């Protein structure tokens with residue numbers, strides 16, 4: 485019973501993420517006309533939260549676009565979003581015409597994927613991007629030529645693998661795996677197993693992960709509060725407290741190359757001054773210390789293998 489309650493709470497993190505992403509999009513941090521179809525009502529979040537979601541969105545978007553650019557011309561490439569929740573990645577990439585030769589697989593708990601499929605079916609603009617879907621059969625919640633939405637528990641890797649194979653995953657194709665604030669909600673041995681399983685299954689792959697860190701520096705007030713609310717659900721923070729430990733985590737499990745940047749490095753190193761100025765002018769803001777602290781508590785990581793090892797999505801720090 486306690487496990488079921490925990491799983492329901494973990495699924496609830498998706499509702500909060502999508503509301504925050506809609507808030508940031510509405511304030512102009514990034515363009516996303518699709519997300520609002522996944523929420524009942526929009527809420528305006530505080531500027532610090534909007535900026536946090538901006539840098540998260542930007543980091544993931546950067547890595548996915550670099551992968552698509554680097555594999556352009558490949559007639560069979562794949563994006564596999566683990567714990568995709570109500571994220572709109574497929575719909576954005578589809579509308580940008582960025583998915584030539586690419587199939588997008590999304591996986592989440594069956595309840596979450598079923599809810600997502602129902603919301604897609606209820607929205608003409610989303611449904612327009614899912615051309616002639618085939619009536620799905622469990623664990624598939626939506627199946628079309630370029631988009632496959634599946635329900636499975638990521639802690640059960642045999643079930644995950646058979647769901648993906650049944651939905652047409654091609655293990656030999658260049659594949660980007662995305663985990664955006666997902667693995668941290670699984671017990672560390674399960675998430676470690678998933679990282680090793682993916683390396684074993686896919687010879688040419690890149691794993692993109694965005695999530696929390698717990699560096700050794702003392703927490704400020706804002707981060708203390710942030711982690712107090714989250715800490716009962718978060719795992720792996722003590723086993724992998726910093727960016728180097730996260731790198732080792734992947735290198736020890738079959739990945740050949742790994743770069744891990746905290747979000748201060750990403751924000752200052754990867755975004756041009758023009759983009760930073762644009763973002764910093766969007767809302768009144770004076771929480772600079774909290775912002776830098778928050779950025780030091782999150783990271784973006786890319787781990788690659790096979791023919792994708794020579795295609796770094798992020799520069800080494």
Ligand code: SAM
Pocket residue numbers: 494495496497498501502566567568569570571591592593596636637638639663664665666669670
């Ligand atoms: N990646 C999405 C995003 O960034 O918008 C959603 C992030 S939300 C914080 C975490 C997601 O991971 C939820 O949708 C949750 O249901 C999913 N998740 C966590 N543990 C999972 C598991 N064991 N199996 C399947 N999905 C899981």
